[in-house]
Amino acid sequence: MIDFLVIGGGIGGTSAAARLAPLGKTVLLEREPALGYHASGRSAALFEANYGLASTVALSEASADFHHNAHGGFLSPRGLMLVGKKGEESEFHAACDHLNMQQIALDQAFDMVPILDPETVGFAGHHGEAFDIDTDLQIQTFAKITRSHGGEVLTGQTVTAIERLDTGWRVTANDTDYEAKTLFNAAGAWVDEIARMAGIAPLGFTPMRRSMARIPAPGGHDISGWPMMLGIKEDWYAKPDAGKLLVSPAEEHPQEPHDAWADDMVLAEGLARYEEHVTEEVTRLESSWAGLRTFSPDRNLVLGPAVDDTAFFWVSGQGGYGFQTAPAASQLIADIVAGHKSDLDDVTLAALNPKRFA
Template identity: 65%
Template sequence: MIDFLIIGGGIGGISAAARLAPLGKAVVLERESALGYHASGRSAAMFEPNYGSPSTVELSHASGDFFKSEDGGFLSPRGVMFLAAKGEDEAFKRCCESFDADPMDLQQASEMVPILKTEAIGNVAHHHSGEDIDTDRLIQWFAKTCRAHGGEVHTSQEVTKITKLSGGWQVLANGETYTAKMLLNAAGAWVDEVAKLAGIKPLNVTPLRRSMARIPAPGGHDVTNWPMLLDIHENWYSKPDAGSLIVSPAEEDPMQPFDAWPDDMVIAEGLARYQEFVTEEVTRVEATWAGLRTFSPDRNLVIGPDAAEPSFFWVACQGGYGFQSCPAVAQLVADLVSGQTPAIDRKVIAALNPQRFA
């Protein structure tokens, strides 16, 4: 019998599998043909540890050592530049306090990002700790670690039936039956669908779409070393990507769980908001895509055993913070399952506990 059957091969599921595999037989079932296909594969791939709710910030900071030291590190310098329009002094001050960002001279900011429209910008701040995450290598490292401890990772496995047994769970996927002592729900936007299949009370979450557009490097500039640009209200952001620039409207439009695609009007609105802060007009879009970010009602992650059925374990609602928090989340999962005392503060664990929705 499998000890830990994990449904979902995004960053939440595969990182948990890597930490559970040393504790027993771990098997990951991913519906798509590759790991990290949906939300994980469409992430902005940033490690900004001060981003998110207080519990998420704690998890992200607790993940920092892993990102910097494990397997040579998974981070590369990027930085985040926060932009405020004129007349937004108080909101700018709150942003700097929230992200521990340092105000900077507008001329200095323009030297760093030469397309800034200085006449439209009232204040600029910069945070050096924002870094790029090598997300593909990270996913593969967790998968490799899982397999190295005897775990299995199966893709193209659509779960169609889940049955509760007296000593665990029986799961049917692509005509094959898996029997496990513990079932971990790491299905991203589909966590409620998996819960319903298992006869578990769903969280009643609604996935939120987040779109991206890739545009050519503005003005022919070399954008390699530009920081991520973020409107202080998070109405848009941009980030260098393989010689081009990705721009997001940063929208949160409610969607049913499915393979999301962007709305052209939403993309256009986001690009228009971006253009208010820059001198270069967007004349061409190279590509667009979208992903679904899933949050709990209180915006905290949901990590822990179900209130009614402890053998059903939630690894859910990671929103836009899955990558930056996954090392600490995966270790917390392993600690809670094994009965070890977690390094994470008890108040944070309580904030993540699924029983808060019981």
């Protein structure tokens, strides 16, 4: 019998499996042909520790050392710039306070991003401690760790049945039965569906679509050193990526779990909001896509054993913060399993505990 069976091969599942593998026989099942296929493969891939709810910030701060140093590190410098239009002074300062960001002179902002429009942009803030995450390297590193401890990472595995046994669980995938003492639900947008299959009460997770467009480097600029740009209402952002610019409308539209695609109208509206802040018109899209960022009802992550069955663990509700929180979130899962005291504070632990939905 397997000790730990993880369903889901995104960053939540792969990081949890890597932490569990030293504690017992671990198997990870991923439905798609590759790890990180859905939300994890469509991430903005930014580590900004000040971004998110208090519990998310605590997890991100606790993950920082891993991101910077473990296995040679996964981060490269990027920076985050907050951009506000003239007449938006109060909203700008509120956004700066929320992100612990300092206002910078407009001349400095225009030097950093020369396409910002001086006719419309009235305020800018900047935080240098924001970094690109090598997301594929991180997922593959976690998978490698799992395998190095004798665990298995299996792709192309569609779970069709979950049965509770006296000794644990029987999970059927691709006509193969896996018996495990403890089940870990890291199925992203499908976490409530997996819970129902296991006879566990769903918690009411909501997948939210987030669309993205890739456009040519504006004006032919070398944009490699530009920061990620964020509108003060968080209704658009833009980020350099491999010589191109990613632009998102930053929408949160509830969806049923599925392989998401971009909504053309929503994408056009987001690009228009971005264009209000810059001098270069968007004339061509090279590609577009979407992912589902899945939130719990209170938008905190859900990490730990289910109230109705302690042999069923939630590793769920990352809501777009999966990569930046994964090192600490997975460590918390392993600490609970091993009976170790977590380094996280009690307020954070309570905010993450599935018991809050009891």
